[in-house]
Amino acid sequence: MRNFAKFFITPKGERAARNGHPWVFGEEVTKVEGSYTNGDLVDVVTNKGKYLGTGFVNDKSKIRVRIISTNTNDKFDEAFWERRLRYALEYRRTVMGEQDFKCCRLIFGEADQFPGLTVDRFNDLIVTQTLSLGIELRKEMLFNLLIKILQEMGENIRGLFERNDVKIRLLEGMEEGKAWFATPLLPNHGPMTTEIVENGIKYTVDVENGQKTGFFLDQKYNRQAVAKIAKGKHVLDCFTHTGSFALNAAQGGAASVTAVDISAEAVRMADHNAKINGYDHVMKGLEANVFDLLSELFNNHSHAYDFIILDPPAFTKSGSTVKNAIRGYKEINLKAMKLLPRGGYLATCSCSHFMKEELFVEMLKDAARDANVSLRQIEARQQSPDHPILWNVPETYYLKFYIFQVV
Known part of the structure; x- marks a missing residue:
């Protein structure tokens, strides 16, 4: 006998639930039958009372119910x-x-x-x-x-x-x-702290003070893709964080690698990781604002780099700031394209779900047009498969990653 409270939802919410989306928003709930406490399991039903799924309720959240099962036979033991x-x-x-x-x-x-x-x-x-x-x-x-x-x-x-x-x-x-x-x-x-090995490279991970949970795992195989084409290149790794892309480039045989971050602590950690892997003779950390550094290099007609990696933090964490984010992404990509010699290489990505793939691609096309270059695509990649993408839950797809030759 099920004794869960029933949450009746709108036709719009019903369509989303039937399509496999697990979120029921507050404005989609039309009626509640039965008592519950926040955090309880509740049943989600159509406006006619037909079962759609069972999930966690929380009236304090915009997402009022998070569906975890659509099977009426499940016992949540x-x-x-x-x-x-x-x-x-x-x-x-x-x-x-x-x-x-x-x-x-x-x-x-x-x-x-x-x-x-x-x-x-x-x-x-x-x-x-x-x-x-x-x-x-x-x-x-x-x-x-x-x-x-x-x-x-x-x-x-x-x-x-x-x-x-x-x-x-x-x-x-x-x-x-x-x-x-x-x-x-x-x-x-x-x-x-603990030591991990990723792609054959050692890192010290601080689980208490590192960003997010201590280390970004989603770019694991994208770093390998960078290593594959880094041999003999002079690499500029922007927003380096712990130096992971820079280290993969060094391991791939780069002639030199500059690992840039605005955070002094990030640069210190990148230098530390270079040292423990024996790449400190090739890779150097640089504390700088990436936007300013790219402008300075371009204004000085620098030809120091033929491979630039752009792995910025999420410039947008909501739909309302996407336009500002597009400007930020375009600025760094445009500067990188102008800075690279013809035949140089660019790895660029966005880790924001709100920066949809079509928006990111359009931004890259605009930047290439303004820089008067063409982009020859080498690879188009996503997050690694331990961060699986559910096609019925678009929020699970967030990382867009491209490698181009600039021609």
Whole structure:
């Protein structure tokens, strides 16, 4: 006997749900039958009462219900969640392979039917970020199950660190914070840093203070694509963060690599990573504003670089700021195209879901027209498959990545 509250929704919401989109927005709810508490499971039904799915409710959120199942026979017990976790982990082991499974995203929110949950693995440490109340209320069970499954797989995990220091939690009625997850399964978690190996390159990852969860895993195979064409090139890696693209270029045989970031701490970390990999003779960090640096190089008629990499932070995190973001993306791409010699190479990307692929492509065409160059496409890529794209959930597709020769 189901005793969940029923949420009746509009025809528009019904169409989205039937097409497989897991979000029901507040304005799409027309009527509620039954009692509930925020974080509970509730049933979503059509205006005629026909079942559409079951999900977590939160009246404090714009997304009022996050659907997790469309099967009326599902019992949302521990066995249900264990099956779903195993499914996600087995997918990663298959698509990433044994080696890359040690350093990848294990849970990617809605794409794995864990709304608002991110789980990253960095060698022997797990880092989580919980952005929905329904998951928050069940995290003790989920995290203990996750650790148990990984240990059964023979994976060495010494600690799970929660990175919940994000303002979006406040909008969901939760507190911000970061701390070790206390569990008898992992009694001695040790330090907050660990060493990972990605594409044969070593990095020190600080799970407490690094950006997001400590390291950006989604560009893993895009970095390999850069390494493939870097041999003998003089490379300028813009927005370098921990130096990952720069290091892959160095590993690919670049003649020289300049790794630029506005953050002194990022430059320090990039230099550190260059040193521990033995590339400090080829790669140098530079603390600078990328916009200013590209202008300065162009104005000085610099011919120092024949391969430029643009991996900026998300210039837009909402639909309302897309126009400003397009201007920002165009500015750096236009400057890079003007700076490169004919026959030079450009790797460029956007990590914002709101910067749709067609907008990004149009911006690149505009920049090339204004720079009076042609773009010869070498590769068009996306996020790595541990960040799977669900075609019925467009929000899961966010990373656009292109490599061109500028001719």
